[in-house]
Amino acid sequence: MHINLSGKTALITASTGGIGFAIAKGLALAGAEIIINGRSDSSVEKALARLREAAPQAKLSGIAADLGNAQGADALIAALPTVDILVNNAGIYGLADFFEADDDCWDDYWQTNVMSGVRLSRALVPAMVKRGWGRVVFISSESARNVPADMVHYGVSKTAQLSLSRGLAKRVAGSGVTVNSVLPGPTLSDGLADMLEEERARSGKTLEAVAAEFVMSHRPTSLIQRAATVDEVANMVVYVCSTQASATSGAALRVDGGVVDDIL
Structure with missing residues (x-):
């Protein structure tokens, strides 16, 4: 299978390192124009330098914006060109006992892990629908289905992404735009x-x-x-963003190494 995303522009949020950077690299090597996003200009520039080495032929740009609040999302949206592929990778995680995690903690996770994807999808998907083609991917987690006792706040936010992805897929049904979630395990x-x-x-x-x-x-x-390696997770995302994956929408696709103990 040869995946060719030439002529497509992809925004990958929180893509200056880790899984996000691996996704950006994979999409760049498949021919997509890449928009890197991170919280600071310095992290974005460093990521762009690394990506130029890995994919020297790719067309690359970067936008610094903190997606943990509405103002950051608005700034990113205002600076964007036309986007064909949106990978909602921005997220935070950390241990916190349920009885010690206050409202501010819950709100931080909700704003970054859930609302960043809501805001970007709400702004970018209508144009994809109008063009008749688009890809939206939410990077969730096996913790969405296997909620950790020591990270309930995180698990809840990741489960919410599955509902958001499935609901949005229904909203744009038949439009040529697919919406899916990818669930990494320990990576x-x-x-x-x-x-x-x-x-x-x-x-x-x-x-x-x-x-x-x-x-x-x-x-x-x-x-x-x-x-798993970050590239193994990125491989699934690149496929879901491809033209070959046009019959896959509304799905929760696991790259969890089989951690979730069921057959579905």
């Missing part, structure tokens, strides 16, 4: 690598080995028994 992104660095240094093991031990300790139902 060896920058954040996980930083969290495991102390154990890696102490044990002398490779980062991959330490990550595999972490997965089997915290997500023992994993069938691949290791952390």
